Amino acid sequence: MAGFSAPAVWRGRTHRYRLVAGKCTSCGKLHYPPSYSCPYCGSRSMVEAELPRVGRLMSYSVVYSVPFDSKSRAPVILGLVDLGVARVISEITDASPEDVSVGMQVEAVFRRIAEDGGTGLIVYGIKFRPVKGA
Numbered sequence: 500m501a502g503f504s505a506p507a508v509w510r511g512r513t514h515r516y517r518l519v520a521g522k523c524t525s526c527g528k529l530h531y532p533p534s535y536s537c538p539y540c541g542s543r544s545m546v547e548a549e550l551p552r553v554g555r556l557m558s559y560s561v562v563y564s565v566p567f568d569s570k571s572r573a574p575v576i577l578g579l580v581d582l583g584v585a586r587v588i589s590e591i592t593d594a595s596p597e598d599v600s601v602g603m604q605v606e607a608v609f610r611r612i613a614e615d616g617g618t619g620l621i622v623y624g625i626k627f628r629p630v631k632g633a
């Protein structure tokens with residue numbers, strides 16, 4: 500994936516390493532990933548809110564054609580995870596499509612997200628994996 504620069508990745512590292520949402524102080528809604536303005540009401544008054552790391556898989560889809568990374572990683576499982584206070588869309592990792600089912604417990608883990616072939620820069624971030632024994 501092209502387009503990553505080291506300073507941009509560096510600035511973003513806090514949000515990539517922790518599961519942090521933006522919380523709007525006007526309407527109180529959470530959104531992930533955080534941004535500088537509220538997608539619900541447009542307010543720019545935002546604070547950080549750390550999200551729970553364990554949630555339930557509400558729905559998922561299996562993507563066989565992966566535009567943003569090497570074909571060798573396909574299929575990719577994209578899940579909608581309900582964390583109670585917020586819902587996040589994330590890749591489901593450490594699992595095959597047949598291992599995944601709606602309602603299963605998943606937990607946030609730290610994984611490689613993309614690699615910039617030009618610079619060798621590797622970008623890490625949050626993905627979710629099935630909770631073993633759940």
Ligand SMILES: [Zn+2]
Pocket residue numbers: 523524525526527528537538539540541542
């Ligand atoms: Zn708002």
